[in-house]
Amino acid sequence: MYKTIIIGTGPAGLTAAIYLARANMKPLVIEGPQPGGQLTTTTDVENFPGFPDGIMGPVLMENMRKQAERFGAEFRTGWVNSVDMSRRPFKLDVDGLGELEAETLVLSTGASAKYLGIPGEQDNVGRGVSTCATCDGFFFRNREIIVIGGGDSALEEAGFLTRFASKVTVVHRRDELRASKIMQDRVRSNEKVEWALDRTPLEVVTNDMGVTGLKVRNNATGEEEVISATGVFVAIGHTPNTGFLGGQIDTDENGYIIVKPGTSETNVPGVFACGDVQDTRYRQAITAAGSGCMAALDCEKYIEALEHEQKELATK
Secondary structure: OEEEEEEOOHHHHHHHHHHHHHOOOOOEEEEOOOOOHHHHHOOEEOOOOOOOOOEEHHHHHHHHHHHHHHOOOEEEEOEEEEEEOOOOOEEEEEEOOEEEEEEEEEEOOOEEEOOOOOOOOHHHEOOOEEOOHHHHHHHHOOOEEEEEOOOHHHHHHHHHHOOOOOEEEEEEOOOOOOOOHHHHHHHHOOOOEEEEEOEEEEEEEEEOOEEEEEEEEEOOOOOEEEEEOOEEEEOOOEEEOOHHHOOOOOEOOOOOEOOOOOOOEOOOOOEEEOHHHOOOOOOOHHHHHHHHHHHHHHHHHHHHHHHHHHHHHHHO
């Protein structure tokens, strides 16, 4: 029986663990198959405050983990199959750990970037292939970059990357973009942006030095070509990791957890959400960490109120 269980690590879950452990809540943190979240696939993190020379993503996550352990957080590895929120305490079915119980839950399971599944893609994540322009754009100053996608997010990333790149080529498998007209007009007016529409990505092309381009098929002619670039940004969306919740938590149409504005509170009392699993807009390490702090403080306040109520009942 735990006062609180944090599901998922990453900046949000680890920050929540630090705060809850310092409050003597002795949280249990359940790590999934990728402890530390998406930052463990990032090489240099240069936009997290406090590290003027940057820090390696895995090192940052390991330091945060050690900080939480120092204050008494417990870490265990497992895969949460399901959570029963219909009764108190909450019950979790976890592979390798069996059934666990908790008075409160902090959900920080993140959102997984969608990939194309083409050769050379996964092998080069963090080495020329990225899903985050604001995270990695700086590393491609004065280089040619490809952005794959046709929605608002893809064009927003393309526009952002023109701050650094010498040229940004937008590759989309249809001949029309899904992005809003205002976003299209904004990016089309940028002289650094070129277009490769009606092209199906086939392979991320590399050599010993890294990414050199993207092989695509012209859907109209069937011909294949290689578009030169040293960076390939995949911008086809994210999938929030909320399937295991079984619809017990209110989410938006895309599966992101809905929280009460200005808080981390979900529609289920005692369940809090932080990080990318509830963030459809920013998806940055620092905003995730901030929301983890919010979740911890909200959770601590809830537990204190619960314990006060239990004491009052016991004296009657």
